Amino acid sequence: MGNTAKMKAAIIDLCTNLWFENGNELAKTNDPLRFASKKLRCDRALFDEYTEYLAKCGINALILNVGDALRYETHPELAVEGALSIDEMKKEIERLKSLGFEVIPMLELSTAHDEWLRDYSHMIATPPYYKVCADIIREICEIFEPKYMHIGMADESADYQMEYEYMAVRHNELWWHDLYFFLDRVQGEGVTAIVYGDRTWGRSEEFIKGMPTTAVIANRYDGHLDPEKLSCYETLAKDTYRQLPAYVGAPNAQNLSMLDEYVKKVIPDEKLLGCILIADAVCDPSRREELFAAADSIKGI
Amino acid sequence: MKNDKMMWATLAHLGYNMWGDENHRYIRNTLSHLSTQIMRVDKKYWVEYTNYMASLGLNTLIIDVGEALRYESHPELALIDSWSREEMEKEIDRLHSIGFTEVIPKLNFGAGHDTWLKIYDHMLSSSVYKQVTADLIHEACDVFKAKHLHLGMDEEHYRFQNENRRGLAIVRQGNGWWRDLYHLVDCVEKENARAWVWSDPIWYNPEEFVRKMPKSVIQCNWYYGSEFENPQNTGLDHDDRTYLECFELLDKHGYYQVPTGSNCYGAEENMVDLTKYCQKHVSNEHLLGFMDAPWSAARKSSKERQFRSADHLAEAKLWYETNTK
Numbered sequence: 001m002g003n004t005a006k007m008k009a010a011i012i013d014l015c016t017n018l019w020f021e022n023g024n025e026l027a028k029t030n031d032p033l034r035f036a037s038k039k040l041r042c043d044r045a046l047f048d049e050y051t052e053y054l055a056k057c058g059i060n061a062l063i064l065n066v067g068d069a070l071r072y073e074t075h076p077e078l079a080v081e082g083a084l085s086i087d088e089m090k091k092e093i094e095r096l097k098s099l100g101f102e103v104i105p106m107l108e109l110s111t112a113h114d115e116w117l118r119d120y121s122h123m124i125a126t127p128p129y130y131k132v133c134a135d136i137i138r139e140i141c142e143i144f145e146p147k148y149m150h151i152g153m154a155d156e157s158a159d160y161q162m163e164y165e166y167m168a169v170r171h172n173e174l175w176w177h178d179l180y181f182f183l184d185r186v187q188g189e190g191v192t193a194i195v196y197g198d199r200t201w202g203r204s205e206e207f208i209k210g211m212p213t214t215a216v217i218a219n220r221y222d223g224h225l226d227p228e229k230l231s232c233y234e235t236l237a238k239d240t241y242r243q244l245p246a247y248v249g250a251p252n253a254q255n256l257s258m259l260d261e262y263v264k265k266v267i268p269d270e271k272l273l274g275c276i277l278i279a280d281a282v283c284d285p286s287r288r289e290e291l292f293a294a295a296d297s298i299k300g301i
Numbered sequence: 302m303k304n305d306k307m308m309w310a311t312l313a314h315l316g317y318n319m320w321g322d323e324n325h326r327y328i329r330n331t332l333s334h335l336s337t338q339i340m341r342v343d344k345k346y347w348v349e350y351t352n353y354m355a356s357l358g359l360n361t362l363i364i365d366v367g368e369a370l371r372y373e374s375h376p377e378l379a380l381i382d383s384w385s386r387e388e389m390e391k392e393i394d395r396l397h398s399i400g401f402t403e404v405i406p407k408l409n410f411g412a413g414h415d416t417w418l419k420i421y422d423h424m425l426s427s428s429v430y431k432q433v434t435a436d437l438i439h440e441a442c443d444v445f446k447a448k449h450l451h452l453g454m455d456e457e458h459y460r461f462q463n464e465n466r467r468g469l470a471i472v473r474q475g476n477g478w479w480r481d482l483y484h485l486v487d488c489v490e491k492e493n494a495r496a497w498v499w500s501d502p503i504w505y506n507p508e509e510f511v512r513k514m515p516k517s518v519i520q521c522n523w524y525y526g527s528e529f530e531n532p533q534n535t536g537l538d539h540d541d542r543t544y545l546e547c548f549e550l551l552d553k554h555g556y557y558q559v560p561t562g563s564n565c566y567g568a569e570e571n572m573v574d575l576t577k578y579c580q581k582h583v584s585n586e587h588l589l590g591f592m593d594a595p596w597s598a599a600r601k602s603s604k605e606r607q608f609r610s611a612d613h614l615a616e617a618k619l620w621y622e623t624n625t626k
Contacts, residue, residue, distance in 0.1 A: 026475040122427035125469055126420050158459040158470065165477030166426060171464035 007244065007274030008298065009104065010059045011150075012050070013282045015067025016041045017080070017116040018108060026163040033282055036115045040069055040082030042283045050283060050291050051096060057295045061102040063150050063194075063276065066140060067116035074135040078118060089143055104194070105144045108152030109133065109182055111168040112160050124168050125178060134185050141189035148216065149189075151182050154196040175199070176210050183215060194218050194244060200232045208239045217241045218276055221259050222248040230259075234266040243267055246276040247298070260301045275301065303625045308361040308403065308559060308590025309618045311354055311611060315384070316367020317341045317598050318417040319409055321466040336416040340369055340382050341598040348395075350599060350607055355400040357615035362396055363405045363451055363592065366441060367417035374436035378419055389444055406441040409453025410434060410485055411499075412471045413461035425471050426481055435488045442492035449519065450489045454482060455499030478502070479513055486518055497521055497559070503547050504540075511554045521592060522547050523561035527568035529578045545578065552583045561592040562617075564610050572613035576621050585625070591617060 020027045022036040033041065051062065070089055071079040084092065093103045108114065114121040123129040141149065156175065161167040170178055179195070186193040197219030200207035211217070219232050236243055245263045247256045263272065279294035281287040318336035351362065370389050371379040384392070396404045409415060415422040424430040442450060457478060462470035473481055482498070489496040500522035503510040514520075524544040528537050537545070551558055560583070562575040572593055579588060595610040597603035 021477070024475065119427050119429075123424045123429070124471075126423050128429075129423075158472075163474075165473065165475050167459065167470070167472040167474060169459070169470040171468055171470065174468035 006272070007061045007102070008059050008277070008301070009061035009063050009102075009244065009274060010054050010277040010279065010295070010298075011063040011065060011106065012042075012047070012279075013065045014040070014042050014069035014084075015065050015080075015108075015116050016282045017068055018065075018113040019115065020163065021115060021165045024163070024165050026165065028163060033284055033287070038081055040080050040084075042069065043285055046285055046288060046291075047283045050295070051099060051101070053292060054295050055099045055101065057299050059277065059295070059298070060100060061104055061274070062096055063104045063106050065106040065108060065150075067107060068118075070140075070143075072136050072139050074139050075132055078116065078120075078132075078136070080116075086143055093144060102147070103144060104146055104148045104150060105140045106150035106152065106194075107133075107136065107140060108154070109178075110153045110156045110196075111170060112155040112157070112164075113152060121168070122166060124170065125174060130181060133182065137182065137185040138189065141186070141191055146191055148194055149186050149191045150194040150218070151186060152196060153179060153182075154198055154220070156199075179210075183212065187214060192216060196220060196246070197232060197236065197243075200236065201229055204232060204235045208235070211241070213240050213242075215241075216244055216273060218244045218246040220246040220248060220278065221255075230262065233263050237267040237271055240271065242271050242273050244273050244276050246278055247301075248278045248280055256297055257300055304585055304588060304590075307588070307618075307621070308592075309359045309614055310361035310363050310405070310559065310590055310592040311359060311614060312363045312365060312407070312561075312592055312594040312596075313347075313350070314365045314367075314598055315340070315342055315347075315369035316365050316417050318368050318380075319365070319414040320416065320461075322416055322468050337380075339380055341600060342369070343600045346601045346604065347599045350604070350611075351396060351401075352399060353608060354611045355396075357611055358400075358618060359611065359614055360400065360402045361405065361590065362401045362403075363407050365407045365409065367408065368419075370441070370444065372437060372440050374440050375433060378417065378421075378437075386444055393445060403448065404445060405449045405451060405497075406445045406447055407451035407453060407497075408437060408441055409451075409455070410481070411453045411455050411457050412473060413456045413458070413466075414453055423469055423471070425473060426477060430481075431484055434485060438485065438488040439492060442489070442494050447492070447494045449495050449497055450492075451497040451521070452482075452485050452489065453499060454478075454485075455501050457502075483515075486515060490517070495519060499523065500547060500551065503550065504543050507547070507550060511550075514556070516555055516557075518556075519589060520551050520556045520558045521561050522551060522558065523563070523594070524548075524575060525563040525566045525568060525571055527571060527574070529574045548579055549582045552587050555587070557587050557589050558583055559590050559592050560588075561594050562613075563594045563596060564606060564613060565594070565596040569609065569613065572610070573617045573620060576617035577624075580621060580625055591621075593617075 017036040019034045068078050068080045069083050071083045071085050096103050120129050120132045183193050194216045197217040277298045279291050281290040321335045371383040371385050393404050421433050486496045497519040500520045526541050560579045562572040593614040595607045
């Protein structure tokens with residue numbers, strides 16, 4: 001992004017209870033970080049080092065996937081062992097700002113990534129679920145005082161959850177109903193919502209009909225040249241959505257450059273707010289190499 | 302040796318909100334099995350139907366209760382015309398008086414068949430769900446004075462909850478399913494009753510099934526087809542062969558069974574042929590009886606199918622009693 005006013009954001013998963021249940025025997029992966037844990041899995045020293053490196057790489061915004069990494073005043077039952085207190089989170093936000101970052105909170109509210117909601121992830125679309133979501137969105141906004149908040153909503157399909165012990169998929173208008181509920185809560189705090197764009201894959205007509213243009217769309221690209229996913233950038237641009245293309249980094253550095261050129265061509269400059277780097281790794285020492293490689297991959301963009 | 306206390310059972314529906322959601326805004330296509338806000342039982346016909354079954358010597362009635370009972374522990378589940386506890390108890394007394402030696406409640410807790418649970422069908426495996434299911438099992442056992450309770454738990458696959466059927470699809474998989482099953486079985490056994498389940502999970506993962514399914518749970522494997530040739534060397538399709546082989550597999554692993562047939566797919570000879578097949582392939586020791594499941598609401602419009610179905614079960618009973626030592 002030649003324009004320095006554009007956002008160059010990186011997502012960091014403070015919360016890692018986003019995929020398989022603890023003890024899940026169906027999952028084919030051997031990656032222990034993909035299974036839920038009762039403990040916070042963000043290594044403090046690595047987090048500090050990584051965030052400083054991201055700043056050096058030109059990243060100017062951090063999207064913190066908070067989930068169960070914060071001890072909410074309204075719902076302390078969600079916190080993992082080692083979760084940050086509200087004061088600790090506020091101090092961290094100040095430190096990150098001092099490094100030059102805009103700090104954007106994220107709560108991944110897709111049913112494919114909500115293991116962190118514990119019992120409430122088994123209460124989708126019920127009054128207790130709506131209450132907990134509303135409460136924590138409000139609390140997050142109070143703590144972060146953000147301009148943007150990322151609400152995720154990725155991968156909510158049966159195919160994605162075939163190895164989960166608890167598959168939950170909202171269909172049709174229920175998915176939209178819940179999305180509107182979340183958007184209403186975020187926008188009610190005077191904050192702009194960022195939503196992943198995969199709902200547009202294969203059903204762009206429905207997406208454009210349903211998605212308010214007030215939301216910023218983060219369409220993801222993982223380096224595999226999928227014409228349909230790529231064309232969504234253009235489709236969304238035609239329909240006046242503001243976009244933050246999300247690049248899955250590290251092994252696809254060359255593709256990222258090509259993608260960057262592509263999105264600049266198809267998305268009008270005023271609608272292209274910047275980009276998001278998804279390192280797809282948590283701040284665990286075993287992932288150090290991947291994290292830093294992902295950061296390097298975005299240097300040229 | 303022949304079991305003299307064989308159950309000749311029919312599955313009859315008082316509750317019928319078992320499949321799709323109500324025809325509300327989350328569902329785009331119509332479906333015959335959408336849930337409704339009133340019961341789909343013609344009371345006069347129900348009496349006629351049950352009297353007919355009793356007159357044929359059928360001795361067991363399994364009632365899919367669902368939303369048909371106004372549970373005192375959870376009145377929020379009731380429809381406007383759900384039966385009170387007193388009405389249900391009176392009906393159970395009547396059923397006993399006409400010759401049913403056992404009236405067994407069925408509460409289907411399969412995630413694809415639980416719209417009768419209303420809001421709780423969005424809360425599977427949660428702490429709330431565990432409490433509600435415990436309450437309902439306790440109350441059903443109390444009202445029916447049940448020695449057995451059928452827990453359903455069949456067809457828990459995404460295809461039964463796709464976007465034409467449900468606003469929210471929930472599927473418990475692997476140990477997620479087993480944990481809830483163990484909880485439900487535990488609830489039944491605390492009431493000094495015996496749990497039943499549909500056996501279709503064995504079709505997909507027999508090794509896991511025999512490893513994890515308690516022997517105390519009665520198995521209802523079902524087969525509704527018309528082909529009964531030796532599954533090892535005939536043209537039976539793969540699925541039919543699997544369904545049939547599982548009667549023997551269950552027996553081999555020591556499970557007690559109530560094999561289930563139906564004329565719902567038009568195989569009118571199914572019930573008699575299934576009885577003959579299972580008499581040959583399931584040991585007397587493990588064969589507790591047979592069940593007929595016509596899969597239709599208790600309404601006069603279903604009379605023809607349901608009466609024929611009852612006739613088939615009576616014929617099967619006669620054949621079994623004549624041909625089994």
